[in-house]
Amino acid sequence: MAEITYGMNQSLMMSNVLSVNYNIVGDEIEVAFQDMIQTAVAAGYTPKSNPFYSCPHIGELEDGTYNITVYLPVHEYYLGKEEIMEGTAYNSYFLVPRMAGVRVTGEEAVDFDKGIYVLTKLLLDNDLEESTPVFYISSKINDVLYTDIMVGIRAKKD
Incomplete structure (x- = not known):
């Protein structure tokens, strides 16, 4: 129970946070987390805690998917010259x-x-x-x- x-x-207050929007089905949140971590590490970023996510709505959309934003706090205080993936945002201060x-x-x-x-x-x-x-x-x-x-x-x- x-x-x-x-x-x-x-x-909620953090520094140096990368974020990416994902459209997922049901239990694919872990897949989105792994994608975010692997892509960030490959681009030279060092995660400082676990990813977390937000969802603008409760429950799934009509097509059975969820729109989520995955956030990953990193140690680095900059967004590299080339974005690590399409649609990546970087917040030096997230509050x-x-x-x-x-x-x-x-x-x-x-x-x-x-x-x-x-x-x-x-x-x-x-x-x-x-x-x-x-x-x-x-x-x-x-x-x-x-x-x-x-x-x-x-x-x-x-």
Whole structure:
């Protein structure tokens, strides 16, 4: 059973972040992560943490695909003379200052569904709305997978 914790006043702040948009089917997120890492390393970049992604919508599109943006923090503080792949963006400073988030343990789809439910309820209960895509950031600590599901927030407009 998944454990879910939540928090307000969260932020996402990193330096030297590469990002690329992908259109994937279902469980191809790991393929997109590997592609991003391999391409960045081949271009001379050194990852400083795991990739993470954002999705501008919850669930799949009508054609069964997902549009995601994969982010990879790197040690290098520049974008090389030639882009590492079509559509690569580089942010020397990446900041989303006002966020709400949940942390989910587990790897099952139902765990993420529960996390999204808690996050949505948190926004509704506090009269907030999304101001960014939803970010998914996973990490493994002591063999337990944690996924932070975070979204930029603002007060609801009347």
